[in-house]
Amino acid sequence: MSTSTLPDESTLGVVLGRGRRRAEATRRVIREVAPRRASLGTGFIGVGAAVVVGLRAIYGFVWFLSQWNEYPDPLPALGAWVVLAGVLLATVITARVGGEQLPDWLFALFVGGLFTALVLDLWAIWPLHDIGRNATAAVTAGMALLVVVTLRRARDILIIDGVLGLTLAGAIVLNSSLAPEDLGPQITSLAFAVLPAAIGVVVVRGFRRLVQVELDRVLVQSTVQAPRFAVGMLASEELARLDLAAEELLEAIANGRTKLPLGPKTASSAASLATELRLHLIEGRRETWLYHAITESDFLGKSVTLVDKGSLAGLLDPQQRDGLLSTVWLLVSDTTKNHPTRTVQITVGPATGSVETPNGRRIDVPIVITTTGVPRNRVDPATWEAIRRVGQYADSTQNSSLRVDVHCLVANPADH
């Protein structure tokens, strides 16, 4: 007899590649769980933008009325306001009713309305030769883009905003005096027309990022309650899929649809099925909540590495886990954008022995958190509080970046 591993079932390659692949698949699943994660809460922001545009429109309209007598013919300008008001109302209502979405044709209609208002207003004030001081609906039209800032991609908004701005600027150059005493009001009008939508895009992007980070954190937070050894979010689905594939293959052989002896292709698919199944059965439960938390998270996955040879992280109680997760989160998420070089390495164990506490004997599991790109004085104060929930700690600086040594006391699983 001999010990054997079939060469075609040699799984080392699969093992190496599996963690990453599974993590990515899990992230995909999580994205499907929250298919419109980016739109979460932006509806409210959209209403806020509409309120801001409304206030601006009232101001502009009052200004227009106060200028009424200056116009050679105020009717086109009035027409511009009517068109603008109609377009804004229609868009806000459609967006509310249509579930925070704006199809392409409606967006085209909206943009068409804005340009109509712009042109009508310019037409009315053209003879005055001072667009900067007299444009009202035209300036508001630029800001009106804010109404759709949450409904369309940033690129769409910025392109239309740019075109509107260029149109207005072109009209000013063609029509108005650019003498020093007139230039200021021209620049002011242009800025009031173009900047709000651009700023709106930045704000909405920031808000979406916030939602994404928060969602990622909350989803990963669910690992805090996981058992000592857990399967990832995808494990049962993968196992079910493999079981089904095996069932179908065996079924086909049993009823003679697949002929024996098997062709090389079917044989090799049986081999890979056996390999995957074996891996899931034997190895699936060796990972701790912390491993799953890190691999499942978009944000932690990029910058956190875990060394936990004894799978000791599984022994932490929910409060300690929450503390550890918050710590890592605060260290990493604080400046993901500005400092992509920030990394965190967590080394758990090996256990150093047991300690007598009022709550019984506890094992001392040392946890070492080393970082790169995290200066000691830039650490969020909340981080210390979070670490304290894990256990007694000592912080120091290693390679000009933070290092924390935590003594984490956990219950001995053998005592239960």
Next chain:
Amino acid sequence: MTSTMDLIAKERDRLLQRTARVYGLSFTVVSLLCLSIPGSIDGLAYALALPLYGLVGFAQARLGVSRSLVWVAVIVLGGLGIIALACLVGAGPGPSGVSGIAQLAAASIASVAIVLTTEVHRRVVLGVVFVLVAGTEVTLLAPHQSPLPTLALLVLGWTLSTVIGFWISAAVPQAARRIAQIGRAHRAERHASETEAQRRQGARLLHDTVLATLTLLAHSGVGVAPEALRQQAADDARLLRQLRLGATPTPQSSGEYNLETDDEAVLGTTLESVKQRFGRMGLEVSWHGTGQVLLPSHVLDAFLLALAECLENVRRHSGVTEAHVTITDDENTVRAMVTDAGVGFDIEDVDAARLGFKESVVGRLQEVGGKARLFSSKGSGTTVVLEVPR
């Protein structure tokens, strides 16, 4: 969890600060442009205002990353300083100068309102700052522009930025609540996923017979009678279907293993099914020793799996068609000795191939407190001793 609320408040503040920064800096630049137009303000005033613009811009950049009210103060005082310089030095501002001042007071300085909405004391600061800016600008600009339009634009600018601040502050907790709901659903889903995986992984005996069959198939089923293999495949497919339909598969008369989940299971009947299984595949297994041993079911699982794995190795690699299994037991241990008179191998040579043995035999037995020992040399067969505690 308080820490969650803290984190959300932090995220909210960060968003407010960044909004204030981009808002403020944009209009500071526009305002500077207007004042840079020749003749818009006095030359000396412009020269003195430039460093103040630098200061305001710097403070606005800092505001993006800091909650400190110091930067708010610097922005407000620096802005008011520019307005005072523009209005009081020389002949005062021209039309472009007035535009620049309006941009500064109604938009650039007003950007601080965005970060002054979150707490009561900040709102008080907001009120004070607005009165200060409005009073200063209206008074100083009075000789150059009538107070009404100045004040109207100011009110608009400060209202807009205040609304933006309040709106973002309200939107973040709202989104956070929705996210928390999703988090709860996700936790339930993780729990369900865990339970389901446990159920499927718990059906280990079933999976092992499936794995053994799949391994045979991986070798195209060579060396096994097609009819026997088909029979085996049909049995396994049926068990898998039962598992899929939510049942824990129960033993059948033709089943390969005893899949009972009772606390204790009898070794004898299950050994018989192992024997049948290998008989079909062309390996004659002779049993010796104890027939009936009671073992906790998880120990029995591990024991049988290891045993089947050893027999499978005999079938594939020994070159003989007969194996002997001797089962003995005392009060502490149940022991199985698997022997064959096959080609054998040198234990030193199999290092690279050890993984399978370790994982499927040694690993499994260790999980239930057992162990395995392997004896072999070239040309004199192989013996494996498996031990599990009772």
